[in-house]
Amino acid sequence: MSGESRILEGYVSLPYRWAMGETTTRFFDELKNKKIMGTKCNKCNRVLIPARSFCSHCFDRIDEWVEVGQEGVLRTWCAVNFSYEGQPKEPPYIIAIVDLDGADVGLPHFVGNVSLDDFEDAAKKVRIGGRVKAVWKEMREGNILDIDYFEPVG
Amino acid sequence: MAQAVAIIGTGQTECGKRYDVSYPELIYEAVTRAFDDCGLVPDDIEAVVSGSMPPAMEGVANPHLYWADAMGASGKPMIRTATCGSTGMSLAHTCFYHVASGLFDLVLVVGAEKMYEGDPQGTMATVADPFFQRPFLAGAPGIFSLQSNEWAHRYGLEEKRVRMAAAQLSVRNHTDAMLNPYAHIKVKTTVEEVLASRVVAYPVRILDVCPGSDGACALIMASERMVKKLGVKRPAWVRGVGYCGEEAFFGEGDKVAWPSAINAAKGAYKQAAISNPRKELDVAEVYNPFTFQEMLFYECFGFCDFGEACQLVEEGVVMKGGDLPCDPSGGTLCTNPIGATGLQRVAEVALQVTEKAGERQIPGAKTGLAHAMGGLDQFNGVMIISDSLQ
Numbered sequence: 348m349s350g351e352s353r354i355l356e357g358y359v360s361l362p363y364r365w366a367m368g369e370t371t372t373r374f375f376d377e378l379k380n381k382k383i384m385g386t387k388c389n390k391c392n393r394v395l396i397p398a399r400s401f402c403s404h405c406f407d408r409i410d411e412w413v414e415v416g417q418e419g420v421l422r423t424w425c426a427v428n429f430s431y432e433g434q435p436k437e438p439p440y441i442i443a444i445v446d447l448d449g450a451d452v453g454l455p456h457f458v459g460n461v462s463l464d465d466f467e468d469a470a471k472k473v474r475i476g477g478r479v480k481a482v483w484k485e486m487r488e489g490n491i492l493d494i495d496y497f498e499p500v501g
Numbered sequence: 502m503a504q505a506v507a508i509i510g511t512g513q514t515e516c517g518k519r520y521d522v523s524y525p526e527l528i529y530e531a532v533t534r535a536f537d538d539c540g541l542v543p544d545d546i547e548a549v550v551s552g553s554m555p556p557a558m559e560g561v562a563n564p565h566l567y568w569a570d571a572m573g574a575s576g577k578p579m580i581r582t583a584t585c586g587s588t589g590m591s592l593a594h595t596c597f598y599h600v601a602s603g604l605f606d607l608v609l610v611v612g613a614e615k616m617y618e619g620d621p622q623g624t625m626a627t628v629a630d631p632f633f634q635r636p637f638l639a640g641a642p643g644i645f646s647l648q649s650n651e652w653a654h655r656y657g658l659e660e661k662r663v664r665m666a667a668a669q670l671s672v673r674n675h676t677d678a679m680l681n682p683y684a685h686i687k688v689k690t691t692v693e694e695v696l697a698s699r700v701v702a703y704p705v706r707i708l709d710v711c712p713g714s715d716g717a718c719a720l721i722m723a724s725e726r727m728v729k730k731l732g733v734k735r736p737a738w739v740r741g742v743g744y745c746g747e748e749a750f751f752g753e754g755d756k757v758a759w760p761s762a763i764n765a766a767k768g769a770y771k772q773a774a775i776s777n778p779r780k781e782l783d784v785a786e787v788y789n790p791f792t793f794q795e796m797l798f799y800e801c802f803g804f805c806d807f808g809e810a811c812q813l814v815e816e817g818v819v820m821k822g823g824d825l826p827c828d829p830s831g832g833t834l835c836t837n838p839i840g841a842t843g844l845q846r847v848a849e850v851a852l853q854v855t856e857k858a859g860e861r862q863i864p865g866a867k868t869g870l871a872h873a874m875g876g877l878d879q880f881n882g883v884m885i886i887s888d889s890l891q
Contacts, residue, residue, distance in 0.1 A: 352520055352521050352522065354520065357560065359557070359560045363631075365631050365632070367632065371632055395753075397632075397633050403748045403749070403750070403753065404748075422651060422752070423647045423648070423650045423651035423654070424647065424650060425643060425646035425647050425649075425650055425702045425703055425704070425705070426700070426702065426703035427640070427642075427643050427702050428699075428700045428701055428702060428703060429622070429640065429642060429701050429702065431620065431622030431623050431626060431640050432620045432622070432623030432626070433623050433626050433627075434626075434640075435636040435637075439703075442637045442638070442643050442647065443647070444647060444651075444751070444752045446752075452750055452752050452753045453751075453752025453753070454752055455633070455634055455637035455638050455751055455752055456637055457637065466700060466703040466704070469703075470703070470704075475650065475651065475654040476654070490632075491632065491633050491636065492636065
């Protein structure tokens with residue numbers, strides 16, 4: 348035994364084709380028109396976003412479409428300040444859960460239009476329980492990033 | 502329970518950057534130690550349970566096939582269990598089910614990870630669905646910082662106080678890890694250093710966050726009749742198990758008064774006939790990849806009321822010498838080969854209640870709680886382990 352343990356370097360990169368189904372396809376089409384749509388379960392009366400074809404609690408099929416608000420309450424947030432493979436943007440940036448008006452499920456998204464030069468300063472502007480509103484991209488392609496980010500209001 | 506189950510052998514590897522061995526060699530190290538601990542050999546084992554993180558972590562799909570020889574598993578029933586962070590606890594439960602069912606009397610369970618061989622945060626990014634959650638919830642520190650912030654806000658906890666309690670927990674874990682021969686991060690730190698360390702996901706700092714480690718852990722579980730037949734001197738009895746999952750969408754559930762954590766503990770307490778965990782538990786290995794999250798678990802596990810976890814830290818209840826010392830191994834915060842981490846919690850509690858924990862022994866520990874959390878922040882599992890069946 349030489350006492351040496353060497354490294355073999357390699358890469359695994361695979362293409363995928365993810366089928367959306369009709370409900371997600373329509374949800375994304377509505378985003379192109381600046382509408383955030385949920386589906387309502389008639390058993391538990393929850394409005395689920397993103398729109399789904401069945402209720403996660405009642406297990407019933409659902410197809411009643413409801414538009415939810417473009418504003419809502421910031422449930423929680425944090426400022427991502429680390430890097431990883433496949434990251435959607437350069438850190439630092441803010442991720443958050445937003446409880447949109449009229450929806451019963453919080454939406455994960457970005458909070459933008461807030462300077463991150465100083466996290467403590469940012470924390471004064473981005474407040475849990477505060478109001479935020481959707482800011483749309485000019486060019487919308489029918490995906491979750493058609494909402495560019497949410498920004499604090501008021 | 503159809504058949505009582507005991508942990509009769511544990512084997513852990515030294516954790517850290519283990520470029521000195523291949524993946525199967527790392528597993529062989531843990532498995533041989535588990536056999537040495539109980540004096541059995543692979544031929545004695547009737548079935549093998551194993552698991553790790555999503556295979557993107559090491560770039561080998563269906564790793565249990567790759568590991569088979571290192572587990573002495575050929576010619577035996579073999580199953581893979583994987584639930585992300587909670588994999589190790591899911592493994593312990595799967596192994597327990599095998600024996601409790603009465604179908605097997607001796608089962609080997611192995612969890613492992615080699616996180617230095619891949620891109621851990623990139624791997625974890627693929628756990629979230631590709632349509633809605635992946636861009637936002639990728640990477641563990643982000644998810645847990647969201648949860649911690651919401652927890653502090655829910656109970657109106659002053660930020661300074663929460664950060665100070667978290668820093669004290671970081672110091673406790675780092676201090677205790679120095680006495681654990683298998684721990685990865687062995688660096689003394691101070692409250693001031695934790696508070697001033699680099700922000701990873703504001704407000705969480707690098708010394709509030711676990712590393713990614715290479716490491717493996719193996720346990721051997723036996724039925725009551727096999728414990729008697731073998732004449733095992735100090736078995737660690739599984740007194741209760743509880744496991745709970747949640748909805749696929751992170752924003753759908755309550756992550757503060759966290760149902761999966763609450764129900765996992767409740768289920769395990771019920772089986773173990775524990776009504777006052779703070780009083781009846783002598784030690785707990787709470788899965789704590791993030792200091793803030795450890796406090797949230799204290800509340801969900803009934804160690805204190807909701808919103809009162811900081812007090813347990815401030816009063817030293819969860820420190821060595823306290824009423825309910827937590828993570829005397831140094832915890833996940835200092836050692837995190839994810840597929841093995843939950844199993845390490847079980848191994849450490851088994852060692853504690855059988856007085857085999859060496860320098861990290863909590864004197865007189867008889868009953869302990871082991872825990873792990875995983876999925877996209879949606880799974881929790883608990884196991885109660887005791888020196889006796891009553």
